[in-house]
Amino acid sequence: MWGLGVLIPLLGASALRVIQAPGEAQVAAGDTVALRCQVEEAESGALLRMEWVRDGGLGVLCATRLDFVTPLPLSPCSARAPGVQLAWHPPRATLSLPQVQGNDSGRYLCQVTLEIPRYSTATGNGTELSVTPAVGGHQAVLLWGLVGGLGGPALLLGMALLGYRCSHRSSDTPIYMNGMFRARDPTKLPPPPKLKHNLYEQELWQAQGPLPPPRP
Numbered sequence: 492m493w494g495l496g497v498l499i500p501l502l503g504a505s506a507l508r509v510i511q512a513p514g515e516a517q518v519a520a521g522d523t524v525a526l527r528c529q530v531e532e533a534e535s536g537a538l539l540r541m542e543w544v545r546d547g548g549l550g551v552l553c554a555t556r557l558d559f560v561t562p563l564p565l566s567p568c569s570a571r572a573p574g575v576q577l578a579w580h581p582p583r584a585t586l587s588l589p590q591v592q593g594n595d596s597g598r599y600l601c602q603v604t605l606e607i608p609r610y611s612t613a614t615g616n617g618t619e620l621s622v623t624p625a626v627g628g629h630q631a632v633l634l635w636g637l638v639g640g641l642g643g644p645a646l647l648l649g650m651a652l653l654g655y656r657c658s659h660r661s662s663d664t665p666i667y668m669n670g671m672f673r674a675r676d677p678t679k680l681p682p683p684p685k686l687k688h689n690l691y692e693q694e695l696w697q698a699q700g701p702l703p704p705p706r707p
Contacts, residue, residue: 508532509603511615520625524588528601528615531582533559538607543568543577543586546598546617553577553586556606588620596622 508531518524530539537559543552552575553568563579565587576587588595601615 506532507603507605507611507613509601509613509615511601511618513618514616515619515621517621517623518591520592520622521590522625524591524595524620526586526588526599526601526618526620527583528586528603529583530559530603533582533605534608535560536608537605540604540606541577541579541584542602542604544600544602546600549597552599557584591620591622593622593624596620 509528510531511526511528516524516526526543530541533539539557539559540554541557542554544550545552550571552572555563555568555577557563557579560581561579562581563577565576565578565585568575568577574589576589578585578587584601586599586601598617598619600617603613603615605611
């Protein structure tokens with residue numbers, strides 16, 4: 492039969508509860524996800540063991556012992572889950588999943604075991620994580636493939652239009668030529684150069700004198 496000193500603490504102890512929020516989370520591939528759970532009704536001197544598991548028998552992602560009143564900064568969990576980290580700010584815990592991918596989708600559960608001063612265990616309601624393809628990833632590849640498929644015909648069409656415009660301008664060349672080379676006005680032509688007399692003929696004329704008048 493239990494003694495009075497053991498029965499009173501048991502009667503005064505409250506149930507351990509674990510609450511997870513939100514119940515669902517949807518993120519893009521490559522993002523960092525923060526999953527949270529809150530531990531309620533634990534004594535101030537309690538020693539807890541916390542485990543984060545992924546539903547479906549995929550094993551424990553993170554497991555650690557926590558003093559209920561002592562904060563724990565963001566720290567690596569284990570080598571089995573590279574990059575996964577856990578932080579504890581009483582009474583809340585945060586599990587950080589870096590650069591999630593499509594295969595990280597699933598239901599994540601926070602399990603807490605109270606080891607001291609009494610034994611108790613509780614599991615959160617779970618968070619359903621859905622990872623969607625990132626914009627700029629697979630969708631970008633499809634977009635660039637589409638642009639590449641249309642790029643060839645578009646380039647040929649542009650070259651054809653450019654050739655048509657050039658040939659159309661070449662047919663109008665006289666218009667541009669008339670603007671560049673205008674016909675000169677005949678009234679503005681320079682005077683013809685003056686003819687110079689031969690020096691030999693001039694000297695011969697001076698030596699012979701003036702010609703005699705014509706006979707009647």
